[in-house]
Amino acid sequence: MRVIAAMSGGVDSAVAAARAVEAGHDVTGIHLALSRNPASYRSGARGCCTIEDSNDARRAADVIGIPFYVWDLSDRFHEDVVEDFMDEYAAGRTPNPCLRCNEKIKFAAVLDRALGLGFDAVATGHYAQLRTGADGLVEMHRAVDHGKDQSYVLGVLDQAQLRHSLFPLGGSTKADVRREAAERGLLVADKPDSHDICFVADGDNAGWLREKLGDRAPNHGGSIVDESGAVVGSHTGTYAFTIGQRRGLRLGRPAADGKPRFVLDIEPVSGTVTVGPRERLAVDRLTGVGPRWCGTVPRELTGTVQLRAHGEELPARVRVDEAVDIELLDPAYGIAPGQAAVIYDGTRVVGSATISATSRVQAGQR
């Protein structure tokens, strides 16, 4: 096959590209330019999407011996991922831009362009496994390395996208991949993993949102109240909060019971953040919208859901109607609207939906 290998400049995508070559594919490496103003050495920034990363990807392509180009997708990325990220936080929700990027950029804009140019597939360094099921459909399963498994952020891919995807690392552990990179002479072998959101360079989400949202923010401050409505503190913008957050609340008055308080609710219009004790975060019913299915649309299933990257698997009953209704068999804590619920049947990814509403366990009802 003719394969486009998306190379971030990190160790995983470099080894994935090398393995695609070894599997006999005709591979071309590309690096996605996602920032309109890539951070340079001169500005001293570190993180993803820098000129340094682009150079690392280029050097890896040299070592592997494949052609390499930079594809400028900064406009698409800004429209589909960054704007969405800002809108979601402004609306009091908690988005996951990595899923959005996979859905709209890597396996859409890049894949479409690759197919148009005569390629057959896009290979990435994601840790997930693809196999063909008995029904002929491509199934996506969790990676062998459960610590690195990235099937969660790929849960937005549909069958057409999966048919043109390659994840050469799904059967390996991270340690093996690092060792292999070193053996292949890839200089990125000991490059640290990236964790933060790539376009928020220093990891300061709230500061980034404050600057970028500017006048578009619903508020730049308001009250923090407890469940009785009593004001217990103030804040500088609801977009800085996420449901279940405990740190950074800077509450003057301790709670009556002396226990820590968590964000229970975010009300952007009134600028109110409500806090309360941890047990009030418990939810067991989730409503999901905008579902994305990897294969056949399920009607009803009992499996597991995962609610955040590297989150735990929660046993659940899922019913698909107009919306996706998820009933958790045990309550979960700190689940924010905007997060993706990825649905699994064993190790297989069934699909995903964006959480639009959660409901709370009534004390004593269960």
Next chain:
Amino acid sequence: MSDLKTVYLDHAATTPMAPAAVEAMTAHLLEVGNPSSLHASGRRARRIVEESRETIAQALDCRPGEVVFTSGGTEADNLALKGAYWARRTADPRRTRILATSIEHHAVLDPLHWLAETAGVEVELLPVDDRGRLVVDALRASVERDPASVALVSVMWANNEVGTLQPVDEVVAIAAEHGIPVHTDAVQAVGAVPVAFARSGVDALTLTGHKVGGPFGVGALVVRRELDVTPIVHGGGQERDIRSGTIDTPAIAGFAAAVELAVKQQADYAVRVAALRDDLVRRVIEAVPDAHLHGAPLDLGGRLPGNAHLGFPGCEGDSLLMLLDARGIECSTGSACSAGVPQPSHVLLAMGRDAEAARHSLRFSLGHTSTRADVDAVVEAIAPVVERARAARR
């Protein structure tokens, strides 16, 4: 893939070294001697450098003492702009303006932006017409608005992207009325069109080795004796105290051999390469009827002989480049890409094209090794490649 014959059509980026230049350069690589040393080895090296300087002076119609060797075109442009500006402003603090075309190479534009930011220089980038030629009346108006405030005018001899020759004579005439010095970046012009320093009347001229069949890493600023230039690289005082740094004897020998050869062969080169280029443009447009040529028309002599800058509506230039590259055909999107991130060409934007048009363009640049077979390869590949690139845009 590796046995694919390369069709190299990116001579404006760099052109292969001429065998005579390789020979001249390698003849000195094993010889010791710093041209600044006083002993026999030093004298021998110095002699090579000075003979090279004389060779270049003869080829370019300047005096040997006017040739200042640099590390290449970018350094020569920086030296001309910053050096001449500082000297002129020191002599008269009213001189705070620098005028240049809006289609200069980044080696001119970026020093100007830097001067504007850090030294308060008022940089005026003058418009070009839809063929990429300076609007001379705009220059005249800008100069005459306040001639005493103009420190320098910089107008490239020929544009590197679309190949349009600039009206250097007219620029010199306007500047001369007010005693304003003129710099020209002639990196693309030397060897391609007649370039004579003294006759042109410019005060400073940039050229570089690797665009004329010489080595990388060496170039020169030709500076008229009368023009003061403040050094930007300080040290041992080499090159008339204008450009310090140990002189690269072998590279300079190769550079001089290349300049001499390129200038000697210029007329024949221009006829031969322009014929190939005309053939390429005509046949590409036959194969892709909505393709069009940017810049000056082929037949009026207003264009570099090797330049074919073509627009392919509905395509990304990047996609075209990649698809041609996969077939062994090497060209350029002609745009700056510091991080490999293509930006819409400032040259095409200045010519009045929109960002979309600026993105769907390719530059084929022919040179001294180009052949009929190279043209045939492009003509054969272009229609399916354009069709493919259009599919990728759907």
